[in-house]
Amino acid sequence: MAYTTKYYTADTHFGHQLMLSETACARPFADAREMDETLIRNWNAVVRPDDLVYHLGDFSFGLHDGDRVRSIFARLMGRKRLVLGNHDYGKANKVHPVIAGLAWDEPPAALVETTDEGQRLVLCHYAMRTWPGIRKGAYHLYGHCHGGLPGLGRSRDVGVDCPDTGYSPRTFKQLTSRMITDQELLDDNARGIQSL
Template identity: 35%
Template sequence: MTKTYFISDLHFSHELMLKIYPKTRNFKSVKEMNEYLISLWNDTIKPDDIVYNLGDFAFANDDETERILKRLNGKHHLIFGNHDKRLKSPKFDAYFASRQEYLYLKNKPNLVLFHYPIFEWDGFFRSNIHLHGHMHDKALLLPRAFNVAYDFNARFLELDEIKSLAKNS
C-alpha cells in the first residue's frame, strides 16, 4: 500500500547544521550525516511511496546532489526552499515527480504546502492543514500548522499521522 510522507530541511552536505542542531545531527562529519539521512529516507520510504519534501534539500554542488538523489526511494515532490535554487535546473527533472514554490493538495482535509510558515493560509477557517519547514526546531503554535522539518521531528511524518494531529489541535 502506497503511503504519503512529508519532510523538510534535510540540508544534505550542509556542515553548519552539525553545529547548529547537535541534538538531531550528532554526527562526526557531513558524510556520516548524509549516509544517515539517506538510510532514514530509504528505511521509511518504499519505492512506491510518495514524498513531499518542503525544501532546503541539499547544500551540495550539482554532482553530489545528483549522487544523493539517485539513491532515494519513492516518488519525490519538491516544494522549493531558500537553499534550492540549483534544483530548479532542468538537469534535475528526472529526480522529481514535481517541483514548485507552493502546493495546494486537495485531500480530506486539504493541505497547504510551503517551505515557509504562513500565519493564515488558504482554508485556515475551513480546517485546512498547513505544512511547512524553514524553522528547523521551532513550532509555529497555530492550530493545524505543522513543522515537518527534520530538526523538529527527526523523522518523516506520514499523512495519516498529520490528519490525526490536526484533529487534536
C-alpha cells in the same frame, strides 16, 4: 500500481556541515557524510518505491557538487516532489540547475495544495500565519524553522530536526496525531465555561 502512502519532510540540507554546529541545528552527527547517510537510511526505512514524498524545501547544500546531489537523490526511495526552499535557488527567483535537473515527480513549486486522509493540505517551505482554506479546516505543513517554531492551529513544521520526526519522512497521520486544532481549543474552552 501498489498502494501509495504519502510522506512529508523538509530541511534535509544534504551535505551542509553547518547543520551540525551548536549555533545552528546541533544535529548529532560526526560530520556531514554521517548525517547524509543517516538521513538516507532513515528515509529508505519507511518509504517504499511507489510511495510519494513531499519535500518541503532545502533539499541539499553545496550544489556545486552536482554529482553528489544527484547520487543522493537517486538513492532515496519513492517518487519525490519538491516545494522550493531558500537553499534550492541558485539566484533570486531561479531554481538552482542541479535541483531543477533532478527527476522530481512534478516540477518544483513554491506552494503546493494536495489532499491526504480526506483533508486539504497547503504545503510551503515557510510557515504562514494564514493559508488557503484555514477557516475551512485546511492544514498547513512547513519547514525552514528546524523545529524552532511551534505550529499554529492546524499547522506544523515537518522538518527532520523536529523532535517527533526522527530525521525521517512522516505521514500526515503521524504528523497530526497530537495536534491540537483551533476547534479543539474552542471546544475545551466551552466545556470549561459550562462546568463553572
